[in-house]
């Protein structure tokens with residue numbers, strides 16, 4: 047069981063690939079409890095999370111303060127946003143969050159709600175980080191990356207969150223997609239040679255087509 051955690055907005059914060067064992071049954075309705083924050087911010091989360099429903103045969107049923115919900119969302123302003131993967135939430139105690147947003151305020155832009163909510167709900171559907179795609183060939187400048195994240199992540203955490211590639215046998219994946227919502231931004235100065243990935247704030251064409259193959263609609 048893993049938790050997927052993101053770096054905060056400052057600097058570089060932070061397709062399709064899915065950890066097969068965490069996949070929900072296609073056609074599932076998943077209850078999501080939004081606990082805390084403001085009505086306006088909760089509504090932004092609902093708005094962007096529902097974007098996935100257009101491409102995946104999954105429905106989210108949103109409630110508040112309901113510990114029977116499968117996905118339980120907290121809004122603690124600690125600069126960290128994260129989510130457990132897919133059905134791994136069943137192992138989490140009912141009084142604990144399974145997804146967290148740490149930087150949403152009344153000043154947050156729509157593009158930032160879009161980027162962060164689509165990404166975390168991607169994890170909630172079982173999607174893993176695209177920059178850890180089994181076939182990615184990101185030419186990381188590892189010493190530069192360790193220095194960049196120093197004070198935020200340990201070297202072991204950088205190894206785990208950025209450099210480690212997913213195991214092909216446990217993963218259902220399509221071609222590596224640098225425009226995936228599940229890809230972190232990769233600035234040029236953290237790579238060797240001429241390579242960078244910008245900020246992805248919407249679902250890519252591959253995100254949409256891949257999730258449809260994972261959670262197909264009935265014909």
Ligand SMILES: [Zn+2]
Nearest residue numbers: 050051052175
């Ligand atoms: Zn993530």
